[in-house]
Amino acid sequence: MRKKLYAMITIVLLLSVMLSSCVNTGGLKILKPDNSKPDEYYSSMNQGGQIAFSYLNTPYGKYQNIGGFVYYSQYGNTEFKKLCTKEDCDHSTNECDSFVGNEIGYNTHIGYYNDKIYFTEFVSDMTLKLMSMDMFGKNHEVVKTIAADYDMASYISYGCFHNGYYYFLVTEGGSLGAVGNKDDNFYRIKLDSKSEYEKVFRDDAISEISMFTIVGDKVFFYVNKTGINPTDYYNLKSDSIDFDLYMLSLEDNKFEHMTDKWAEYTNCYYDAEKGYCYKHNDGFYTLDLATKQMNKVSDSVIEGGWRSVANYYEDNIYVITFTNTKDDRGYDLFSNSQTLYIFDKQYTLLDTYNGEFTGTTLGNMIDDTGDFIVISSNYKYPADYYIDKSDIGNGISLIKIGE
Numbered sequence: 001m002r003k004k005l006y007a008m009i010t011i012v013l014l015l016s017v018m019l020s021s022c023v024n025t026g027g028l029k030i031l032k033p034d035n036s037k038p039d040e041y042y043s044s045m046n047q048g049g050q051i052a053f054s055y056l057n058t059p060y061g062k063y064q065n066i067g068g069f070v071y072y073s074q075y076g077n078t079e080f081k082k083l084c085t086k087e088d089c090d091h092s093t094n095e096c097d098s099f100v101g102n103e104i105g106y107n108t109h110i111g112y113y114n115d116k117i118y119f120t121e122f123v124s125d126m127t128l129k130l131m132s133m134d135m136f137g138k139n140h141e142v143v144k145t146i147a148a149d150y151d152m153a154s155y156i157s158y159g160c161f162h163n164g165y166y167y168f169l170v171t172e173g174g175s176l177g178a179v180g181n182k183d184d185n186f187y188r189i190k191l192d193s194k195s196e197y198e199k200v201f202r203d204d205a206i207s208e209i210s211m212f213t214i215v216g217d218k219v220f221f222y223v224n225k226t227g228i229n230p231t232d233y234y235n236l237k238s239d240s241i242d243f244d245l246y247m248l249s250l251e252d253n254k255f256e257h258m259t260d261k262w263a264e265y266t267n268c269y270y271d272a273e274k275g276y277c278y279k280h281n282d283g284f285y286t287l288d289l290a291t292k293q294m295n296k297v298s299d300s301v302i303e304g305g306w307r308s309v310a311n312y313y314e315d316n317i318y319v320i321t322f323t324n325t326k327d328d329r330g331y332d333l334f335s336n337s338q339t340l341y342i343f344d345k346q347y348t349l350l351d352t353y354n355g356e357f358t359g360t361t362l363g364n365m366i367d368d369t370g371d372f373i374v375i376s377s378n379y380k381y382p383a384d385y386y387i388d389k390s391d392i393g394n395g396i397s398l399i400k401i402g403e
Contacts, residue, residue: 028085030136031074033059033115043113045162045214047269048311053109053160055367056117060135062367063117064382065110069098070117070137071382078374078401080382083137097137111161113191118161120146128153130166130189144193155183162214164191167200169209177210177224186212186219186248201253205246215270218289221246222265245275247289259287259294269312278310278319284347298347305339313368315389316350317343320366340375342392351392374401 042058054065062073064080069091071080084097091098100110100119111118116132123129127150130143146166147153158176159168165188173180184206189197210224223244245262248255262268263277263285270276275287284298302308305321323337340353367374373387375398385398 028072028081028083028136029074030072031061033135034075035059039114040163043111043161043163044216045111045160047213047215048266048309056110056112058112058117058135059115063110063112065100065119066382067380068101069096070100070110071098072137073383076369078369078372078383078386085136085138097133097140100131100133109160111166111191113161113164118143118166118191120156120159120166122153126150126153128156130191132191143191146189146197160212160214161191165189166191167212167214167219168197169206169212177208181207183207200250201248201255203255205244210243211265213265213268213270216272217250218270219248219250220265220268220270220275221248222262224264225260245287256292258289258292261294262287266309268310276312278308278317280305280308280321284317301349302341311366311368315345315368316392317345317347318366318368318373319343342373342396351394351396353387353396353398 037059042056046053046055046057056063061075062080063083064071064073070083072083073080082091082096082098084091086097089096093099094101101121109119116134118130118132121129121131127148128146130146131140132143133140147156152170155170155172156168157171159166161167167186167188169176169186170183171178172182184202184204185199186201186206187197188200189195205221205223208223208225209221211222213220213222223246224241225244226241241264242260243262243264244260245258246255247258258275262275263279267279268275268277270289273289275289277285277287279285279300281300281302281304283296283300285294285296287294302319302321305323308319308321311318311320319341321339321341323339338354342350342352344350366376367383368389371389373389374383375385375387376383377385377398384401386401387396387398391397
């Protein structure tokens with residue numbers, strides 16, 4: 001109890017200091033920008049599951065796209081609010097400042113660059129537009145048209161923002177990795193008002209890509225050649241699926257096949273020298289990016305579960321496993337029973353937490369803020385719980401945000 005009280009006092013003191021450096025607009029308090037870190041720190045694509053594409057760290061605070069609305073949270077805080085400063089707005093329609101369109105479909109993930117938030121929109125004239133707004137949710141603008149051709153615009157169903165560019169794939173088969181995909185180009189377009197999209201690289205493997213992640217000047221492509229659909233909940237029996245991993249250098253366009261034994265992108269992390277992944281019911285692996293040597297560094301202490309995702313952070317590794325449960329009618333509920341496993345960077349299990357969450361196979365939103373682990377119990381809504389990291393190893397519990 002004393003520890004919880006101390007944690008709450010710490011939060012209150014931190015917020016009191018931060019609020020003195022806030023811009024208060026219509027009741028929404030936005031932090032003044034902290035420019036102590038280089039812009040690339042904030043404009044780079046995140047790694048991991050859901051938060052890789054919809055969650056932004058910026059000099060102003062944290063932003064997240066949930067269901068087509070952008071939410072904001074101050075650093076040091078755990079509460080997200082819709083990014084809207086209108087006094088009379090109910091924050092539920094496209095008239096809300098925070099609205100950027102449907103999260104699934106033609107409205108892509110959000111990105112940060114040079115004091116603006118960027119997103120794309122498939123508009124009524126059947127073109128795909130690059131859009132922007134300021135950090136307060138104001139001044140929504142059309143930056144330029146990405147694709148004026150209807151077929152091209154409608155087939156750009158996946159993309160991400162990274163260091164001043166929007167990178168994307170054209171998926172004629174309807175989704176990444178689909179059989180009907182024919183376009184084997186990797187595209188990007190600069191976040192300015194004039195330049196057109198360009199083809200970064202072309203290879204036959206591009207049309208088979210299941211996902212890609214950008215880290216620094218390297219692009220990691222995942223290709224599923226097992227014939228097993230990782231989202232086919234009713235027929236998937238394997239504990240883990242091996243992916244072919246390719247790496248593209250954006251500096252010299254060197255394209256390499258790294259391994260055919262890699263995990264899917266939700267279980268991976270990369271730095272300048274190595275790749276890291278967790279294979280469900282198997283263990284932790286590293287991949288030397290220079291030599292392509294893959295090593296198993298730890299057996300898994302997790303047993304059971306249907307699938308898992310792994311989130312790598314500075315202090316710890318967080319693995320969420322899913323159990324195949326059934327509802328009252330006997331239908332499978334693969335994502336409703338989840339267990340959180342917390343490992344240190346030496347792969348030692350520190351603690352576990354089991355909770356009933358309404359989630360997806362990408363896992364629920366999870367973020368390590370330094371002192372706390374922020375978790376969403378339902379991926380369709382903002383984070384609503386946190387874990388005090390000082391409790392790890394002593395019996396952790398979820399604490400309701402705002403209480």
